[in-house]
Amino acid sequence: MIRVKVPATVANLGPGFDCLGMALEFYNAVEMYEIPSGLYIEVQGEGTELIPKNEQNIVYQAARRVFQKVGYTPAGLKIKLTNNVPVGKGLGSSASAIVGGIIAANVMSGKQLKEKDLLSLAAEIEGHPDNVAPALLGGIIVSVSLEGDIKYIKITPPSQLKCVVAVPDFCLSTKTSREALPQQVSFNDAVFNIGRVALLVASLQQGELGLLSVAMDDRMHQSYRSGLIPGMKKVMAAAKLAGARGVTLSGAGPTLIAFADNNMELISKVMKDTFRQNGIMAKVYILNPSPVGSMTLCCT
CATH class of the missing domain: 3.30.230.10 (Ribosomal Protein S5; domain 2)
Incomplete structure (x- = not known):
């Protein structure tokens, strides 16, 4: 076996x-x-x-x-x-x-x-x-x-990094999520993402979590997918207000993940509550990177 x-x-x-x-x-x-x-x-x-x-x-x-x-x-x-x-x-x-x-x-x-x-x-x-x-x-x-x-x-993930994982109670297929994306993006949006992903990699490499709020911004996919996930933008904003360093759609979604080094319980609560206020039940986990x-x- x-x-x-x-x-x-x-x-x-x-x-x-x-x-x-x-x-x-x-x-x-x-x-x-x-x-x-x-x-x-x-x-x-x-x-x-x-x-x-x-x-x-x-x-x-x-x-x-x-x-x-x-x-x-x-x-x-x-x-x-x-x-x-x-x-x-x-x-x-x-x-x-x-x-x-x-x-x-x-x-x-x-x-x-x-x-x-x-x-x-x-x-x-x-x-x-x-x-x-x-x-x-x-x-x-x-x-x-x-x-x-x-x-x-x-x-190697920064030792202080934690992930607050909010999993909504509905499925979203990768195919459906990808179909929401445009065939082309503007030059400005491409440049925006190139800069952010470079900063993100450097921030994670050096453990500079304070830069994640800027480094995790995106114009390539998340805004196009937000219409498929009720309350997505509000949940992300609430998590940041509660102390999350950055928040992202996990893969094709609908799960949202907040990166944090403190206030994990508060972030968990506001993400779950904000989803519920938008008609979605969600399970929330606090996980370590592996x-x-x-x-x-x-x-x-």
Whole structure:
């Protein structure tokens, strides 16, 4: 039996559209067993009613890609998923499934793929590396794709950084969220984001959290998506007034994440209350960034 623990992730971090991501100490687990025949998939926790339990399952599909790549054919598979990460909420649930599947399959087939191979394959399956890279590697990852190869730098999260994670009680598909984006942006908006993402990376690298309120501003995607999330702008503003250093839409949303180093309980309360005032119930978590990525916990 192989058991893999995979962290949730937050992508974009404001201005870093499709190139920045961070792992959170909030985990899914994938267990994989080789059995005499057949395919059996069990799901516990989040997404029990939503996640396919047949060959359409993302974990199975990711594992199959590894087996095809290395020429390994298991007699049969049993997969058990224990999920804490909500599905369709912008916290990298699909990335965690992909990464968990490829790692477990790689271990089962003799660890023939190296870390860089796993990252490239995960990004190919997901379509971009911003979530799969921190899910695999941990920390804060700056990544770009170059002809199928992923170039990245890992930043260790500042020790004082905390994340207040507000998860609304509705799902928002990545497809719907991306369809809200324009095909082109103005030169001024592009320059705006280039400056902010450069400042954001430097601020996180040096632990200058006081700059995040400026560095996490964005003109590329969040304003276009705000109409899909009732109260989004008000929740972000309330969190900042309560002491958040910066606030961002997590991935494609609808989850909002406040970066903070104090007042976490107050920030949690105002984010939850402001969502409720706009007709949305939300769960709120206070989480640490995860400096480490996926972990193989046992292998028998």
